[in-house]
Each structure stands twice: as structure tokens, then as C-alpha cells.
Amino acid sequence: MAQKEILSMKNIQKSFSGVHALKGVHFDLLQGEIHALVGENGAGKSTLMNVLTGIHPKDSGEIYYYDRLLNPRGPKHAMELGIGIIHQELNMMDHLTVAQNIFIGREFTKQKGLFLDEKTLYRETETLFKRLNVNIDPTETLGKLTIGKQQMVEIARAVSHDLRILILDEPTAALSNQEINDLFNIMRDLASKGVAMIHISHRLEEIAQITDRVTVLRDGANAGSRVTKEVDRQEIINMMVGRVIYEQPKQESTVKKNAPVVLKVTNLNAGKMVQNVSFDLKQGEILGFAGLIGAGRTETARAIFGADKVLSGSIQIKGRPVLIKTPEDAVNHGLGYLSEDRKRYGLAIRMSVADNMILATMEQFQKRLLINAKKVQQEADAYIQKLSIKTPSINQLVRNLSGGNQQKVVIAKWLIKNCDILIFDEPTRGIDVGAKSEIYTLMNELADQGKSIIMISSELPEILRMSDRIIVMCEGRITGELDIKGATQEEIIKYATMRKTGAQAYADSAE
Numbered sequence: 085m086a087q088k089e090i091l092s093m094k095n096i097q098k099s100f101s102g103v104h105a106l107k108g109v110h111f112d113l114l115q116g117e118i119h120a121l122v123g124e125n126g127a128g129k130s131t132l133m134n135v136l137t138g139i140h141p142k143d144s145g146e147i148y149y150y151d152r153l154l155n156p157r158g159p160k161h162a163m164e165l166g167i168g169i170i171h172q173e174l175n176m177m178d179h180l181t182v183a184q185n186i187f188i189g190r191e192f193t194k195q196k197g198l199f200l201d202e203k204t205l206y207r208e209t210e211t212l213f214k215r216l217n218v219n220i221d222p223t224e225t226l227g228k229l230t231i232g233k234q235q236m237v238e239i240a241r242a243v244s245h246d247l248r249i250l251i252l253d254e255p256t257a258a259l260s261n262q263e264i265n266d267l268f269n270i271m272r273d274l275a276s277k278g279v280a281m282i283h284i285s286h287r288l289e290e291i292a293q294i295t296d297r298v299t300v301l302r303d304g305a306n307a308g309s310r311v312t313k314e315v316d317r318q319e320i321i322n323m324m325v326g327r328v329i330y331e332q333p334k335q336e337s338t339v340k341k342n343a344p345v346v347l348k349v350t351n352l353n354a355g356k357m358v359q360n361v362s363f364d365l366k367q368g369e370i371l372g373f374a375g376l377i378g379a380g381r382t383e384t385a386r387a388i389f390g391a392d393k394v395l396s397g398s399i400q401i402k403g404r405p406v407l408i409k410t411p412e413d414a415v416n417h418g419l420g421y422l423s424e425d426r427k428r429y430g431l432a433i434r435m436s437v438a439d440n441m442i443l444a445t446m447e448q449f450q451k452r453l454l455i456n457a458k459k460v461q462q463e464a465d466a467y468i469q470k471l472s473i474k475t476p477s478i479n480q481l482v483r484n485l486s487g488g489n490q491q492k493v494v495i496a497k498w499l500i501k502n503c504d505i506l507i508f509d510e511p512t513r514g515i516d517v518g519a520k521s522e523i524y525t526l527m528n529e530l531a532d533q534g535k536s537i538i539m540i541s542s543e544l545p546e547i548l549r550m551s552d553r554i555i556v557m558c559e560g561r562i563t564g565e566l567d568i569k570g571a572t573q574e575e576i577i578k579y580a581t582m583r584k585t586g587a588q589a590y591a592d593s594a595e
């Protein structure tokens with residue numbers, strides 16, 4: 085049966101001051117299909133979707149929706165017409181409950197609208213979660229959930245409408261493997277009910293796994309559309325970046341034999357997710373922290389960095405015991421932390437690219453309280469070049485950059501700071517294949533210069549490609565340590581799932 089075309093975007097043009105983001109893009113969608121939209125950071129994927137949902141008006145071109153001309157006035161209007169979008173950066177109210185977030189603007193009332201009907205609100209949410217097979221407490225405050233769970237809530241919110249098209253802008257970037265599986269099941273289920281989906285992702289393996297067709301954008305224009313079954317990974321990469329990218333695991337450690345230990349963490353305890361964590365980091369080493377999402381890796385990093393309270397344990401830097409109580413202390417001791425959640429911790433999105441870059445290093449650019457604008461300009465320009473950050477100028481507001489380019493600005497910030505020890509938490513999340521390999525090169529350069537790096541990553545190919553040594557965590561404890569030589573994905577997974585057995589948990593609690 086030929087599937088019906090429900091959406092056709094024709095010759096869409098969109099410019100922002102100084103940036104020609106969409107240069108006559110075409111895009112169409114069939115009923116019930118899952119259609120991948122891919123391309124490098126800044127290629128125009130999110131912008132195209134923002135045009136479709138009326139978040140940004142298009143400059144020219146037409147959108148046909150069920151064969152009729154569509155002029156979306158905004159996301160609310162689009163949603164009423166059955167087009168929902170899950171944004172790249174989460175977009176909800178942290179202080180409200182899960183259920184309140186789902187039905188925000190559509191509150192249930194009783195007694196002629198005088199009172200909010202909480203009972204119906206929570207019952208409806210429960211029904212919805214049951215349908216989606218989601219296990220989240222509707223009465224929980226949203227901000228208390230992991231990013232992965234929060235995203236599930238946002239998806240549930242879209243699904244709670246009469247959906248025809250669901251746009252998922254990098255939905256899996258923050259999800260655990262289990263959550264990704266759950267999401268894909270939901271997506272397949274929606275597709276079988278005729279809902280069409282546009283799936284934006286930088287994880288090429290997902291495209292083969294879940295999508296029917298793939299459309300590639302390159303620099304604001306179409307680079308091709310294919311049936312997924314008929315293309316391979318390399319072809320998609322070629323369409324995206326137009327050059328060959330090598331993806332190979334590291335063979336053996338490149339750390340010098342007599343390299344000194346620069347960071348020594350002993351019996352660190354910080355809440356439930358950091359239990360007796362001990363490890364060494366050597367000069368020039370890239371130490372991979374592997375594990376499932378929620379294994380306690382970010383919590384360990386935050387505790388070391390002074391962002392969370394440490395209960396006990398000690399930290400030595402270059403052989404000297406140090407007391408790190410706040411992130412400022414950490415920075416003063418030469419630590420840098422590139423957080424996994426760039427919007428919350430890493431970036432001031434209302435400030436410019438240049439200001440964000442010098443945020444951690446202001447004093448270097450100051451002379452008697454005056455900022456040396458020329459120095460800032462030079463430094464910022466240099467890093468825009470070095471990291472290929474796509475921005476019209478150093479004065480662009482960070483909120484106007486594409487997601488991947490925002491991540492690069494955070495990286496630049498810590499590079500300018502010239503820290504000796506860098507903690508990269510999911511450094512390439514949301515970053516395209518080309519830029520990924522640039523960031524890998526950069527990390528290797530830093531290690532060669534004698535900097536030490538802790539790299540937290542949930543992507544095993546990334547762990548195997550970058551690390552000299554691998555530490556694996558599970559449920560707040562270190563469960564394994566592997567040299568890169570001979571390390572395999574299977575072995576890492578074995579340690580990553582080494583949960584405490586009943587007896588072990590009992591013995592530990594008696595200690």
C-alpha cells in the first residue's frame with residue numbers, strides 16, 4: 085500500500101541577521117513513517133523544524149499539510165493541528181510536578197472551573213504513562229528527575245494530544261540504553277498507529293535501527309534523501325561532511341611510563357551515588373569513565389569539582405592534599421569541568437560567544453577592571469577557528485547557536501582557562517561526526533601537551549577510541565578498571581552491570 089504524503093515543505097528559505105540558515109530546503113513526510121533528519125552542527129535541522137512549528141516564520145517557501153497550505157503561527161497552533169515537537173534542550177517547568185507539566189495550559193477543573201481537579205490530572209497522567217509503558221511517578225517534582233526521565237515526560241506531553249507528526253530533536257542524547265529502547269518501542273507503536281515522526285540524531289547507528297528514510301542537510305541545503313535500507317553509514321557521513329572520517333579504537337596507552345600522578349582520589353563518599361571511589365589520574369592520561377547512565381560518574385565528577393557536598397575521603401593534586409569546597413576552589417587548583425548539561429551549568433545562553441568563552445578567565449583579560457577587548461577578540465577568534473564553531477561573529481548570543489556549536493563554546497571556555505586537569509562529561513553529546521573527530525584530535529593534543537583528562541562517556545566506541553585506561557562504575561561504586569590494550573565492549577558492559585548482590589549489599593552495610 086502506498087503511504088500517503090501528509091507533509092511537504094517546498095523551497096524553504098530562512099535567514100537570521102547575518103546567517104542564511106535555510107537556502108531553499110525541501111522536505112516531505114509520509115503517514116506513519118519515521119524519517120531521519122541528519123547533518124552537521126549548524127546545518128539547519130532545528131531551524132527547519134522551528135519553521136514547521138511556527139516558532140520562526142519562514143522568509144519564503146510553502147508548507148503543505150494534508151494537501152493544504154499551512155501557515156503555523158507558533159508551537160501551540162502547530163500542536164492543535166497535530167504537530168508536536170520535542171526540543172533539543174528540554175523545555176519544561178522544573179518546579180511543577182510531572183503531571184502538571186504534561187497538562188500545562190490544559191488544566192482539569194471542577195465545580196464549573198472554579199477549582200483545579202487534581203485527581204483527574206493525576207489519573208489521566210497515570211493512564212497515559214501506562215499506555216506508553218513509562219514508569220514515572222506523576223506527583224514527583226519534575227526537576228528531581230534525571231534528564232532522561234524528564235525527556236520521557238516531554239514526549240508523553242506531546243503524545244497526549246491528537247498527534248499526526250512528532251518531531252524529536254535529538255531525543256536520545258541524554259537517555260540510557262534502556263530508556264532508548266523504551267523510546268524506540270513508543271516510536272514504533274506510534275508509527276503503527278499512523279503517526280509520522282521526524283527523528284533528528286547524530287547517532288548514525290540509530291538511524292539504521294529505527295528510521296525508514298533519511299534526509300541529509302548540508303550547510304542549509306538538501307544533500308540527499310534515501311531509503312534507510314539502501315544506504316550505509318559511510319554514505320550518510322559522506323553526504324553530511326563530504327570527506328572521509330576514520331573511526332578507530334585506540335590500540336594502546338600513550339601515557340609515558342614514569343608519568344606522575346596528578347590527581348589522586350581516595351575513598352571519596354558523596355551521597356548514595358558516590359561510594360568509596362578511589363582512583364589515580366596520571367599526567368598526559370585520558371582516563372575513560374564508562375558505565376550506564378545513572379552509574380554515579382557525573383556525581384563523582386561533581387563531588388571532586390566541589391559542586392556537591394563531599395561526606396568523606398581525600399583528594400590530592402600533584403602530591404599535595406587539597407580541600408575543594410566550591411567550584412571556585414577547584415578552578416584555583418587547576419581543575420576544569422565541562423558539564424553534561426550545558427544549558428544548566430555550562431553556559432550563560434543570554435551572553436555572547438566571546439563573553440562565555442572568557443567567563444572562567446575574566447581576570448586574564450582585565451587590566452585595572454577594564455576588559456581588554458582586543459585580547460578577547462583575538463582569543464575568541466582563535467578558538468572559533470580551532471574548533472570550527474559556526475557563528476557569524478564573536479558577538480552572537482550563544483542561545484542563537486546550534487546545539488552542537490554551543491557545546492564547542494563550553495569546550496573553548498575551559499581550554500582558554502588552560503587547566504591542568506579537565507573533566508569532560510559526555511563531551512560529544514549532540515555533536516556531529518565531523519566535529520566529534522575534531523574534538524577527539526583536540527583532546528589527544530591536550531594529553532600530548534601533558535594535560536590530564538577524565539572523560540565520562542556513555543558511548544562505548546568513544547570510550548574505546550579515546551581512553552588510555554578505563555574505569556567502570558555501577559551504582560555509585562567502581563566495579564572495574566581496564567587497560568585500553570585488549571579492552572572490549574563486552575568486558576566493559578560486564579562491569580557496568582555488576583550490581584551488588586543481596587549478600588554483597590548486606591556485607592557492605594555491615595562495614
Ligand SMILES: Nc1ncnc2c1ncn2[C@@H]1O[C@H](COP(=O)(O)OP(=O)(O)OP(=O)(O)O)[C@@H](O)[C@H]1O
Pocket residue numbers: 100101103105123124125126127128129130131132172474475483484485486487488489514516
Ligand atoms: N535564533 C537564531 N538567531 C540567529 N542565528 C540562528 C538562530 N537559530 C539558528 N541560527 C543559526 O542557523 C544555523 C542553523 O542552526 P540550526 O540550529 O538549525 O542547526 P542544527 O542543524 O540544528 O545543528 P545542531 O546539530 O548543532 O543542533 C546556525 O548557523 C545557527 O547559528
Ligand SMILES: [Mg+2]
Pocket residue numbers: 129130131172253486487488
Ligand atoms: Mg539542532
